[in-house]
Amino acid sequence: MNVLILGNSSDIHASHLKQALTQAGVTVDYLDTSLFPTQLRISWEPNNQVGYLKDKEHQWELKDIHSVFWRSFTGVGIPSLKDSQQNRIAFNDSMSLLRTMIKACPARWVNSWQAYEFHKEKPLQLCTVGQLGITIGQTIITNDPDQVIQFAQSHKKVISKPVYGGAHTKVLTDSQLNLKRLHLALSLSPVTLQEYIAGTNIRSYVIGNSIYSAEIRSESLDFRQDAEAELIPVELPEAMQQQCLAITKALYLEWTAIDWRQTPSGEYVFLEANPSPMFIHFEKQTGFPITKELVKLLIS
Incomplete structure (x- = not known):
């Protein structure tokens, strides 16, 4: 049985799970996509739906991979090119093949590309959960300063956090509601505001x-x-x-x-x-x- 862990040994959770799987008698290796296309090789034949992965030490046929644990996705590692257009083409071509491999691999993904996307x-995740009849807090995602002020005035205490993630939740302060500061910040990116619960x-x-x-x-x-x-x-x-x-x-x-x-x-x-x-x-x-x-x- 072949199991791959999306990530590498520098991640303590990836290495912890690799050790546990090895102790369970499973053949397990890392799939580090940052090594593609410089060191990791990927091949895909659409006509017969056969694919291969190969690095310096291993080769796997996609059909022989039992499952993949999605720990971390680092995209692709394109060498820096002086020509920006060539760099963009190389990145898009590499990502296209990588995404194809991820979606076409018949292994059980824990979790899948669809879940990752x-x-x-x-914001869509919140909406989807709310449609299940599950309670979600009052929320607005916006880059409109007027909407931010209106939402803040409608709730006793408001928290702010990034739309995509990558930073911690904070309490919205009066200084952040300064119009000049709001216009500057929201011209760079939207923000998620939620009522404090x-x-x-x-x-x-x-x-x-x-x-x-x-x-x-x-x-x-x-x-x-x-x-x-x-x-x-x-x-x-x-x-x-x-x-x-x-x-x-x-x-x-x-x-x-x-x-x-x-x-x-x-x-x-x-x-x-x-x-x-x-x-x-x-x-x-x-x-x-x-x-x-x-x-x-x-x-x-």
């Missing part, structure tokens, strides 16, 4: 049909910034567990970490579903068998 459109952070890991949840006690607005956050295992109500499975299916995920905010009245508000969450610290603190469940998912 969906995650990049976080008082309550408790809950994170639910979904692996296949298994669900593991914990309350996260932290003084930080964004608990990812708090190394001292306390993790306390909890059992979600059956209705919430069904919502976890519904979200996972709707977002084309095989596994995910879903972040919730539980209000003082007991209502669960959806915040986000991550298609490639970190899990080692969570597993150590809670004792949940996340690694074991991932190995099982990848070899099933």
